[in-house]
Amino acid sequence: MADHGHDDHGDHGHDDHGDHESHGTGQYIVVFGVLLALTATSFMIAISPIMNTPVIAWTLMMAVSCAKALLVIAYFMHLISEANWKWVLTIPASIMSVFLVLMLVPDVLERTKTYEEERWLHASEPVVEEVVEDEHDHPEGEHTH
Amino acid sequence: MADNHHDDHDHGHIQLEYQPALPIPNGKLCLWLFLSTEIMFFAGLIGCYIVLRFGAPDGTWPKPLDVHVIEFWGAFNTFVLICSSVSIVLALEAAKTDNEPLAKKWMYVTAVLGCVFLGVKMYEYNGKFSHGIYPSKSPRSLLYDKADLYYASAVRQNLDQKALDITNKYPTPEERVGNKDVTDQLATIEKLRKYMVGYTERIAATSDSDAERHAVLQIMAYQIYPLERNARLVVGDHENHIKGLVDLEVEVWKKNYPAIKAAYADGLAAETEFKSQQVQLEAKLADAKKRLADASADGQEAPQELTDEVNTLSTQVAAAGTAAATAAADNKAATAAYDMAQGRWELLAEFHGVEGPPAEDGAAGVSGDDGAEGEADAHGHDEHHSTVSFSTDWINNKHYHGVNTKYEDFLMMPMMIPSGNMFASTYFLLTGFHAIHVIVGLIFFAPMCFYWRLDKRGANLIENVGLYWHFVDLVWIFLFPLLYLF
Numbered sequence: 217m218a219d220h221g222h223d224d225h226g227d228h229g230h231d232d233h234g235d236h237e238s239h240g241t242g243q244y245i246v247v248f249g250v251l252l253a254l255t256a257t258s259f260m261i262a263i264s265p266i267m268n269t270p271v272i273a274w275t276l277m278m279a280v281s282c283a284k285a286l287l288v289i290a291y292f293m294h295l296i297s298e299a300n301w302k303w304v305l306t307i308p309a310s311i312m313s314v315f316l317v318l319m320l321v322p323d324v325l326e327r328t329k330t331y332e333e334e335r336w337l338h339a340s341e342p343v344v345e346e347v348v349e350d351e352h353d354h355p356e357g358e359h360t361h
Numbered sequence: 362m363a364d365n366h367h368d369d370h371d372h373g374h375i376q377l378e379y380q381p382a383l384p385i386p387n388g389k390l391c392l393w394l395f396l397s398t399e400i401m402f403f404a405g406l407i408g409c410y411i412v413l414r415f416g417a418p419d420g421t422w423p424k425p426l427d428v429h430v431i432e433f434w435g436a437f438n439t440f441v442l443i444c445s446s447v448s449i450v451l452a453l454e455a456a457k458t459d460n461e462p463l464a465k466k467w468m469y470v471t472a473v474l475g476c477v478f479l480g481v482k483m484y485e486y487n488g489k490f491s492h493g494i495y496p497s498k499s500p501r502s503l504l505y506d507k508a509d510l511y512y513a514s515a516v517r518q519n520l521d522q523k524a525l526d527i528t529n530k531y532p533t534p535e536e537r538v539g540n541k542d543v544t545d546q547l548a549t550i551e552k553l554r555k556y557m558v559g560y561t562e563r564i565a566a567t568s569d570s571d572a573e574r575h576a577v578l579q580i581m582a583y584q585i586y587p588l589e590r591n592a593r594l595v596v597g598d599h600e601n602h603i604k605g606l607v608d609l610e611v612e613v614w615k616k617n618y619p620a621i622k623a624a625y626a627d628g629l630a631a632e633t634e635f636k637s638q639q640v641q642l643e644a645k646l647a648d649a650k651k652r653l654a655d656a657s658a659d660g661q662e663a664p665q666e667l668t669d670e671v672n673t674l675s676t677q678v679a680a681a682g683t684a685a686a687t688a689a690a691d692n693k694a695a696t697a698a699y700d701m702a703q704g705r706w707e708l709l710a711e712f713h714g715v716e717g718p719p720a721e722d723g724a725a726g727v728s729g730d731d732g733a734e735g736e737a738d739a740h741g742h743d744e745h746h747s748t749v750s751f752s753t754d755w756i757n758n759k760h761y762h763g764v765n766t767k768y769e770d771f772l773m774m775p776m777m778i779p780s781g782n783m784f785a786s787t788y789f790l791l792t793g794f795h796a797i798h799v800i801v802g803l804i805f806f807a808p809m810c811f812y813w814r815l816d817k818r819g820a821n822l823i824e825n826v827g828l829y830w831h832f833v834d835l836v837w838i839f840l841f842p843l844l845y846l847f
Contacts, residue, residue: 240454241451241454244447244450244451244454245447247447248443248444248447251443252440252443255436255439255440255443255841258841258842258846259432259436259846261846262432262842262845262846263432270847274842274847277842277846277847278842280842281838281839281841281842284838285835285838285839288446288831288834288835288838289831289835292446292447292450292827292831292834293827293828293831293832298385299383299384299385301383301384301385305393305394305396305397306397306400308397309397309398309400309401309404310400310404312401312404313400313401313404313405313408314404316401316404316405316408317404317407317408317411317412320408320409320412321412324409324412324413324416325411325412325415325416326416327416328416328417328418328419338506339418339506339507340417340418340421340506340507340779340780341418341421341507341779342418342419342420342421
């Protein structure tokens with residue numbers, strides 16, 4: 217990406233004044249192509265055998281999404297060429313976002329670990345690896361992986 | 362300071378240079394501040410989705426196909442939004458070079474792409490609504506988290522209501538008799554009421570075995586709405602969850618069927634026996650009565666023994682009639698059991714590809730344990746025949762027909778989709794908020810396309826709306842894999 221940035225800067229960098237610097241249509245098309253390729257990549261991951269180990273597939277897909285997001289932010293939203301104020305607005309917001317999700321982990325993400333027997337009566341049944349036998353006797357045991 | 366401004370123009374000018382805190386227009390600064398709150402807003406929503414989804418009881422989150430989420434449309438919408446991001450940025454470029462017609466053109470493209478996105482969204486929402494997937498537990502929602510007795514009673518209520526609707530629509534029997542659709546529908550509902558819900562409720566209420574109660578409810582849920590998730594749930598090598606349950610039921614069925622059939626046959630024989638006795642006695646009685654009448658017709662008094670015979674025969678006929686009626690009544694339970702066994706088998710054959718007809722081949726079916734399996738081996742890999750005692754067709758080609766699919770023209774029954782309600786809530790919340798942002802973007806596009814000037818002075822405006830639009834795209838970039846591909 218950086219290469220394209222430099223090229224375009226060389227070509228069109230000086231035709232505009234101040235903060236309205238042109239980035240060139242060519243660069244947008246390249247970014248567009250990369251975004252499409254990355255979308256196709258997530259799609260291919262989703263239909264590939266990688267999905268048999270979901271954690272890897274999910275991580276890959278989120279990585280691809282982050283890459284796409286960074287491309288959009290950097291080139292379409294011109295953040296790559298903005299002054300340092302960009303960090304003030306984006307970094308704290310991003311950190312807050314991550315913290316917000318982490319705060320939810322003990323109470324919400326791990327909620328089934330503290331489910332009472334009664335709560336399981338109204339919950340979706342965990343998928344068991346055996347045919348039938350003793351579901352209702354050990355609801356705690358089924359979801360400890 | 363203000364005084365200085367009036368007095369001294371040079372100082373005023375310098376003062377204006379110090380005014381902006383950041384080297385960007387105020388509008389853009391505000392927009393970025395707004396976007397940083399938006400980042401946290403959507404991070405909160407997406408974060409909630411992540412913890413709810415991955416904290417759901419193990420393996421219960423529905424697969425996309427189970428809840429009518431089609432990956433293609435998600436990818437298509439991603440494509441549409443990326444295109445619109447490019448087009449709005451090209452509009453900005455055109456405006457910067459003072460090329461207003463080109464800027465307008467790119468704005469038209471952007472607006473159209475935004476509308477396409479919303480159109481696809483509407484299509485997707487409609488697909489979910491029409492399959493009973495709603496964001497809340499409304500009366501229209503057909504989602505149930507587990508197959509329990511509440512689920513069974515919801516299924517029964519649904520069938521009863523459907524039958525009532527049909528009979529209300531065609532109140533007189535004459536209207537129904539001529540109408541093949543209606544009679545077929547009523548027959549189907551009756552069949553499902555009896556052999557699916559009726560059977561399930563009875564076993565679920567009376568069985569001593571937890572496993573059996575559980576299995577029969579699960580089987581019903583799969584008959585109505587088979588889930589990809591459960592079809593793929595590997596138990597043995599080439600087996601799966603529901604196959605195991607159906608095999609269990611088939612085993613029990615085979616064990617009980619001979620006794621049920623024998624009881625029914627015995628009862629029937631007894632009933633026939635009494636009936637034929639009754640008929641014979643009636644014939645004798647008629648004969649005796651005739652002779653009595655002949656004798657009386659001669660004008661003489663009828664012989665005493667003839668009168669006695671008629672009296673005796675009358676008593677015997679009455680007794681035989683009572684006996685036949687008693688036998689029929691006794692046989693009622695056996696008949697019902699036999700009928701249920703047959704109907705149940707047909708249902709299993711219809712929805713789970715169980716093979717081996719119960720009545721004709723009953724003896725063969727029950728002779729050995731491996732009746733169905735043996736046949737399956739013989740049939741090998743015949744495509745349209747269910748191969749094993751359970752059809753694996755629908756697992757492979759995803760076109761298995763549950764009740765909801767097979768009779769979708771008139772039946773839409775409650776579905777067991779574990780964590781389906783949580784899915785629906787989060788799906789509609791996330792995509793709904795995103796769609797609202799798209800709509801807001803379109804509201805700004807309208808004057809940009811048709812009213813505001815998009816020359817060099819309009820570039821700032823395009824840039825600000827563009828920043829907002831890119832953010833909308835950004836959110837979708839994360840929603841697409843999370844909702845469609847995970």
